[in-house]
Amino acid sequence: MKVAIIGAGFGGLAAAYRLSRSGASVVVFESEDRPGGLAVGFKEPGWKWSFEKHYHHWFTNDYSILKLAAEIGHKVIIVRPKTSTFIDGKIDQLDSPLTLLLFSKLPFIERIRMGIVLAYLKLTPNWKKLEKITSENFIKKYMGQKSWEVLWEPLFVGKFQRYSSQISAAWFWARIKKRTTSLAYPEGGFFNFAVALDNAVRKNGGRVFYNAKIDSITRKEEKLLLKTGKHIFEFDKIICTLPSPLFVKMTHDLPQNYTDKLLELEGIGAVNLVLSLKKQFLEDGTYWLNINASHFPFIAVVEHTNFVDKKYYNSEHLLYVGNYLPNDHSYYRKEAGDLLREFYPFLKTINPKFDKSWVNRGYVFKAQFAQPIIPLNYSQKVPPFETPIKGLYLCNIQQVYPWDRGTNYAVENAEKVVGLILKSQ
Ligand SMILES: Cc1cc2nc3c(=O)[nH]c(=O)nc-3n(C[C@H](O)[C@H](O)[C@H](O)COP(=O)(O)OP(=O)(O)OC[C@H]3O[C@@H](n4cnc5c(N)ncnc54)[C@H](O)[C@@H]3O)c2cc1C
Numbered sequence: 488m489k490v491a492i493i494g495a496g497f498g499g500l501a502a503a504y505r506l507s508r509s510g511a512s513v514v515v516f517e518s519e520d521r522p523g524g525l526a527v528g529f530k531e532p533g534w535k536w537s538f539e540k541h542y543h544h545w546f547t548n549d550y551s552i553l554k555l556a557a558e559i560g561h562k563v564i565i566v567r568p569k570t571s572t573f574i575d576g577k578i579d580q581l582d583s584p585l586t587l588l589l590f591s592k593l594p595f596i597e598r599i600r601m602g603i604v605l606a607y608l609k610l611t612p613n614w615k616k617l618e619k620i621t622s623e624n625f626i627k628k629y630m631g632q633k634s635w636e637v638l639w640e641p642l643f644v645g646k647f648q649r650y651s652s653q654i655s656a657a658w659f660w661a662r663i664k665k666r667t668t669s670l671a672y673p674e675g676g677f678f679n680f681a682v683a684l685d686n687a688v689r690k691n692g693g694r695v696f697y698n699a700k701i702d703s704i705t706r707k708e709e710k711l712l713l714k715t716g717k718h719i720f721e722f723d724k725i726i727c728t729l730p731s732p733l734f735v736k737m738t739h740d741l742p743q744n745y746t747d748k749l750l751e752l753e754g755i756g757a758v759n760l761v762l763s764l765k766k767q768f769l770e771d772g773t774y775w776l777n778i779n780a781s782h783f784p785f786i787a788v789v790e791h792t793n794f795v796d797k798k799y800y801n802s803e804h805l806l807y808v809g810n811y812l813p814n815d816h817s818y819y820r821k822e823a824g825d826l827l828r829e830f831y832p833f834l835k836t837i838n839p840k841f842d843k844s845w846v847n848r849g850y851v852f853k854a855q856f857a858q859p860i861i862p863l864n865y866s867q868k869v870p871p872f873e874t875p876i877k878g879l880y881l882c883n884i885q886q887v888y889p890w891d892r893g894t895n896y897a898v899e900n901a902e903k904v905v906g907l908i909l910k911s912q
Contacts, residue, residue, distance in 0.1 A: 488912060491516065491713050491720065493701050494728035496524020498882050498897035500684040501555060502726050505905040507691035514722075515693065516715060518700035521678065522685050524728075525854055525884075526894050528678030531763075536799035537676030540852035541759050542775075542789040542807045545671040549895035551902065553671065559687045562674040568774035568794045573837055574637070578771060582668065593638065597631045601638075604629045608663040614889045618657035618864055625656035641779040645786030646811050648755060650860045658861040661890045672795055677894070705739045706876050724908050726880045726901070730754070730856035731870070734881055738874075745875050752868060752885050755811050757857035758818045760785075760826040763847040764804040768838055769793055776837070783833050785810050803847060808834070814855055823849035859885050859892060872904045880904045 488511045492499045495517035507513045521527060528537035545552060547565060556563055570582035580586045587602055617625065622643060626635045643651040673680035685695050703714040710721045727734050731749040735741060762768075767790070769776060774794040778786050789807040797804055808830055812818055818826065827849050834841050862868075869888050872880050882904045887896040 488512065488724065488908075489722045490514075490724045490726065490908065491711070491722040492726045492728065493704075493713075494524060495519075495522040495681070495685065495695060495697070496728055496897060497526060497552065497681070497684075497894040498728040498901040499524070499726070500681060500688065501552075501898040502728075502882065502901035502905050503688045503693050503695070504555070504559070504684055504691070505902055506908070507688050507693035509905070509909060511908075513688065513691075513693035514720070515688065515695040516699040516701050516713070517695065517697050520697050522681035522695070522697075523678050524897075525857065526677040527681070528676045530676075530678070531801070531848075533801035534799065534803075536674075536795070537678035538791065538800060538805055539677050540761070540850075541757055541854060541857070542787075542791065542809065543672075543677050543894070544794065545673075545893075545895060546665050546667040547669050547671050548665065548667055549671065549893065551899040552895040555684075555898055556673060556680065559683055561680050561683045563671050564674060564795070565669050565671050566794055567669045569772050570775045570777075571769075571771070571773040572638070572777045572779050573788075574779040576836065578769070578773060578776065578837070580771075580773070581777075593633060597634050601630045601634050605663055608660050611660070614657040614660045614664075615866070617660050618655045618866060618889070620656045621652060621863065622654045622656045622659040623652050625659065638779065641781050642777055642786070644781065645778070646755075646858070647860065648811065648813055650753065650755065650862075653860065653862045655861050655863050655865060657865065657889050658891060665890060670794065701737060703737050703739060704876075704879065706879070711876075711878050722878075724878045724880070724911075726882055726904055726908075728882050728897070728901075730883055731881070731885055732856075734883070738876070738879070740876065742875050748868075749870055749885075752870070753860040754856050754885070755858050755860065756814050756816075756819070756853065756855045758810045758812055758816070758826075759852045760808040760823060760830060761850040761852065762806045762808070762827070763800075763849075764806055764845045765847060766845050767793070767804050768806050768834075768841060768845075770838065784829060785833070788834075788837065811858055819853055821851065823851040826851055856884060859887070861888070865889075872900070872907060880907065 492515045528539045530537045572581045705712045713720045735746045769790045776788040787809040791805040884892045
């Protein structure tokens with residue numbers, strides 16, 4: 488059986504690894520020059536480890552990807568980093584029951600209510616009934632109006648923008664349920680791990696091509712044809728891991744009612760300003776700082792080197808200044824220098840000592856399809872893996888549910904698709 492996989496993100500690589508182990512003839516086509524997809528990384532001269540274009544970590548219960556790492560012998564580090572909130576001009580650690588109890592920005596009674604609701608979400612497996620209520624209404628009803636306004640509303644609006652009041656409480660459940668206080672990270676960085684997976688695929692006899700953009704998919708009698716540049720290749724099965732709008736654009740003869748349903752599902756993009764600094768920015772050691780200030784032009788400051796030791800990056804301090812934004816936002820057209828100029832006074836509010844002379848280099852990274860919008864009753868909207876075209880499978884970010892998107896679920900869904908393919912033989 489000849490199988491093509493479009494995309495060498497973690498979904499595509501996991502599918503390629505599992506299929507190549509089962510004896511199928513596997514070819515991966517990736518339009519970029521390297522593997523990793525949304526979790527891709529890069530390495531500057533002098534760095535020992537690669538570093539992601541967009542902040543990435545795993546929870547310690549991300550079992551599918553941790554199992555895959557163990558299987559190919561890739562080591563993982565586990566760290567307990569600090570998560571905090573910037574609120575009323577001050578950084579407050581907020582990542583445990585005790586820090587919530589001490590969080591003075593909310594009345595004591597609301598802290599207790601929030602603690603009880605968070606504990607309930609941690610324990611209940613019943614996300615199904617939560618998909619019938621929005622996160623906003625759920626939080627207001629059970630945690631209280633003030634909790635919503637002070638703590639959650641700025642985060643929902645920052646992350647989902649104009650969609651913030653549509654997000655289902657099942658999405659909120661997943662975020663709380665999955666969160667672990669310790670986090671995991673692949674040794675060498677996500678890019679290094681992707682390269683290790685690529686090597687494992689090749690060792691099993693699979694092939695991976697980079698700078699190989701697929702232009703179209705067509706069904707011709709019993710075969711599927713893939714066109715890349717001037718070349719056309721024939722396969723028995725194809726797994727496409729691309730976001731739905733790209734999949735629809737490249738695939739011939741998909742029924743209209745199917746594409747309409749796929750394109751109804753919406754998503755939001757991400758723009759990350761990344762700074763390499765001479766000094767630590769979040770001096771209290773915070774890794775993840777949520778910005779609860781609606782007038783700020785970014786929603787999170789993530790100091791990677793407060794999570795992974797700076798010794799792997801030539802002692803540089805690496806900082807993300809993160810945003811989720813609709814694709815028509817002006818930040819998609821800006822350079823790192825423009826964003827730094829715009830963000831500078833706000834960064835100085837967080838750390839008044841911060842100075843432009845601290846900056847070694849700036850980068851800006853943009854991803855058009857970064858986060859699916861999860862509205863009410865999403866379980867009835869999740870696209871199936873099997874498409875109306877026989878032998879063609881879709882496995883993308885929009886099919887991760889009820890959990891929130893992540894590399895772990897790219898792997899989990901890819902393994903489900905491989906199961907379907909092997910069963911269909
Ligand atoms: C800001 C941000 C933060 C995140 N944080 C985390 C995190 O902390 N932890 C976590 O686990 N996950 C995180 N994620 C999510 C995670 O990156 C994704 O869920 C996961 O990488 C998706 O993998 P995938 O293989 O499904 O798709 P993708 O990674 O999107 O892979 C698709 C691949 O297809 C390629 N491609 C596109 N068009 C073509 C074409 N025409 N021909 C051939 N190839 C093509 C792309 O270049 C890409 O490599 C984050 C994502 C973002 C954007």
